[in-house]
Amino acid sequence: MRGTSQVLGKEEQLAVASVLGCIALIIAFVFGLAACDGGTDDGISDNADTAAEVEAALAALLPPPTNHLIEVTALEVKGSTSTDDLAAPDVDPSTLSAGFGYKAPGAYDTDNPDQWQVASYMWNPGQMVAYQGDTLDLHVFVLNGNTHETRIEDPNGNIVGDVVVMNRGREYDLSANLESAGVYRLICSTHSPTMTAEIVVMPRP
Numbered sequence: 001m002r003g004t005s006q007v008l009g010k011e012e013q014l015a016v017a018s019v020l021g022c023i024a025l026i027i028a029f030v031f032g033l034a035a036c037d038g039g040t041d042d043g044i045s046d047n048a049d050t051a052a053e054v055e056a057a058l059a060a061l062l063p064p065p066t067n068h069l070i071e072v073t074a075l076e077v078k079g080s081t082s083t084d085d086l087a088a089p090d091v092d093p094s095t096l097s098a099g100f101g102y103k104a105p106g107a108y109d110t111d112n113p114d115q116w117q118v119a120s121y122m123w124n125p126g127q128m129v130a131y132q133g134d135t136l137d138l139h140v141f142v143l144n145g146n147t148h149e150t151r152i153e154d155p156n157g158n159i160v161g162d163v164v165v166m167n168r169g170r171e172y173d174l175s176a177n178l179e180s181a182g183v184y185r186l187i188c189s190t191h192s193p194t195m196t197a198e199i200v201v202m203p204r205p
């Protein structure tokens with residue numbers, strides 16, 4: 001009888017433990033639903049609340065609006081070689097971008113008619129990154145090229161600030177309030193379209 005009693009006691013304990021486990025699972029499930037539900041019965045507003053919470057969490061991860069002072073240089077890079085090493089390209093220089101240059105054999109160096117040269121104007125850096133709501137100050141120095149007619153365009157193609165004619169050896173300051181997310185552009189129309197830099201503005205929640 002003692003052994004039977006002991007066996008029944010274990011079964012009872014297992015049954016009680018099983019019931020308690022089920023109750024714990026139900027409680028956890030209900031509380032889990034309540035946490036996801038936001039405590040209200042309105043599914044639409046619950047989603048809105050969740051979206052607002054996610055936006056607030058993302059905003060907290062981003063740096064506060066700031067001012068970017070970026071040093072920019074107007075550059076022209078050149079390269080030359082000889083027809084002994086590589087045949088010259090079959091290209092009409094007048095069809096190239098104003099930012100590109102090509103001087104054919106004979107035209108480049110009359111004393112060495114086998115030499116030819118290519119060149120390209122550019123901004124350095126060519127790509128910059130900021131967040132919506134930041135301000136941008138570009139401190140520009142013109143190293144190459146006597147003249148660069150320069151502007152900043154917002155993501156809709158509208159000119160921000162003034163169009164500035166820049167000359168070699170001078171420094172210039174351009175600024176913009178980056179109100180819109182998207183790609184702003186620093187454009188030299190003298191050497192368009194290739195002398196263009198991008199300012200990628202990330203959206204801020």
Ligand SMILES: [Cu+2]
Pocket residue numbers: 074121145147148149188189190191195
């Ligand atoms: Cu230019």
